[in-house]
Amino acid sequence: MKGFYSLLGIVYMVTTSFYFSGENSNLKKEVYLDNTKTVATNTFKKDTKEMSSSEELYNSILFENDHKLNFDVFSKAILGFNNLKKAGKLDESAHLLTVCDFSISSNTKRLWVIDMNEKKVLFNSLVAHGKNTGEEFATNFSNIESSLQSSMGFYITESTYNGDNGYSLKLLGMDKGFNDAAYKRAVVMHGADYVSEEFAAAHKRIGRSWGCPAIPRALTEPIINTIKGKNCLFIYYPDQNYLSSSEWLREA
Template sequence: MNKVLLTLTAVFFVTTSFYSPEVTTRKTEANLKARPSKSVLKAESKSITTSAEEIYTTIKFDNVNKLNPEVFYKAFLGFENLKKAGKLPAASHLLTVCDFSLSSTENRLWVIDLNEHKILFNSLVAHGKNTGEEFAQKFSNTESSYQSSLGFYITESTYNGNNGYSLKLLGMDSGYNDAALQRAIVMHGADYVSEDFIKSQHRIGRSWGCPAVPRALAEPIINSIKGKNCLFIYYPDNQYLSNSEWLKSEENI
């Protein structure tokens, strides 16, 4: 009987000796490495903040209106999230920002080259006629509302229409601007977006919801940002800012 027990013990020892604690430890470590920790995700989130700060602090705003750093950060965060989602090409480096919290008499549109840390354009830009007078106040995603729409857009192709050379915009924020193509919300030039109009009316003219720019700048701006680049129309609307999927940090996506 003792011989049988000794034989079984020996067999058990031999068969289990292949499953060493070292192998188990390696498997556990591999599984842990495969799953990013919360601290890693937070570090990635911080990297966007750091990148935004580095770019912003090196941009020269000489002779142009200075973009609010908080608005730039939000625009940059959405830009990065759109790239990660495959909505923008990996090589995309142009970011256009419209800050509709500012007076329409100010140059509140910026086209920024993120690679060169350079302002390419700083221009007047119109909001919709039912969005407000000098200042924007109301926004809509509804057809025939004649209001501007908040959020992130991806620039598409160009065409010549009733307003001349124009740029199609694809709204990326569901419920806020995703009806842009249906509403014919495009970037185009307009004579009412000018210093002369400001002198006579104390504001620029208003569009039917389009981010219209000065006639002389329409073609160079459109040609610079056409074809899968990012446009962000900002306003401190708490509901939009908390709901946009593009403004969520990585740990919340």
């Protein structure tokens, strides 16, 4: 009998060990799944928060329906703007953002000056690209002197002067290898008679500069006087090499 009871004891120990082992295994699985859900939830909340912040600002800005800045372009401009602030290139109080979307026709108003505090568009204007950058559409960009091409990327606006093209605004290129030669090349914002709807109607496109983001004569002083003195200008083009290598477009 003793042998029989001993055998029963061994069987009981073996069967219960499997039970508790399975229970612990299930418990570990539940803890693991809970931790995975927590990480996924926190990541989702972070991404959603960042996205909603950008979308919320975008949706609060009163764009004209016919001339609405593309959200993807806006989000990149905001990312660069914030990174420039973090790097101390812009003052903490800076709230003006100028965006030129060179992915669309030069016959459309593709420049926006946005006051992000007031959440409104101060100016929406035509803007020219360089002579060797393209005809109606921009296709080629350069950072080389005498190329007569536009340079994509982020700029910091500086001081004004009166030159061959009249009232002009100096620009400091912030993207190494893409527009950091702008100051040396004398790539500036200035007014031009060829940046007008009348010129576009007569020539099927507005005129082109030597690489400068030229704007209409009538808006030269109002725009330049608004954005001069350490504000952000972003010239956008969907060039994958630029988008993947610009230090200002890196997520924190």
